[in-house]
Amino acid sequence: MRFFAPFAVTTIAYEEVAYKLPLVKFMDTLNKNLQLDKYGTIEGLGVIFIIKPPENKIHQESVVYSRKYKDIRILKRLPWDFVLNNDEEEILHLMARTYLEILEELPTQRKIKDFDITALRRDVERLFDARGWLVGEFS
């Protein structure tokens, strides 16, 4: 396994917002309650949240699937203004919703054999809902 955890989550962000993200809480919830190998042959699902002003284009959204290493690496932007102006709880809810969006879009972006993404998305949604992370507005 290439990633530091089956459900690996990290960030690329400006220092002033980086420490606001509850990464450890988010990751621990996924890794302690779900087993990635239950959904197929994928061994690592890595998500990197990009939190930068829109004009900064050094890092861009992408989806990289490795058949050899059986892992998926996704870069996804979170809205800069929202993270800058909100606190940890709101940001956690935003991360949860964005994570579900990633799982929903993944089958349209990459064909991944032997991976039940639908079942994974369903279970992740139930988990986040049980934690109360799917409330709140993001406009």
Place this chain on the structure above:
Amino acid sequence: MVEVLEPRPVKGRKRRRPPSPKLLFWLIGGILLTAAYKGTDFIEIGDDGKLRLSKKRKEKLEREVENLKEAEQYVLVAVQNGRYPCFNCGLNATIFLREGEVWKYGVTIYGKKKRYGEAMLLAKGLRYHIQFKGKIDICLIEEKKKIFNYALLPENLRRAVPLKRPPGNKIDR
């Protein structure tokens, strides 16, 4: 009696004058130049007949010059408590880092390099924090200052044997 026959006179061939050295030089030079640019895609002959960079090559130059104007100086910090590779702790060594402690300082510009950085974040359990944004030369100065001053950070001075530079920086750059 031996009859001596005079040999038949042989008509001398007209000797051709060798080509002038100057002409030879331009001929060979032209052939080499033609062979050179025809075998490559980075130079071409312009409308005025002069050699210039190809359009593709010129665009790449302009793009990369722009990229150098917008660089990032970043720090990689531990996502969670744990052991991380250490290039300044002896062969095959690791070091214990707490969440948020520095692993490496670096500089990046837009380009392929970021791909390896992204894979490493997920492989090693690191967060990427941007500390400074601007021209490449200023970012490199910032990076160097931070690598050197790491030795004085409280998280480093707390160790039984402080490190000279961050665990992930192999050299002073």
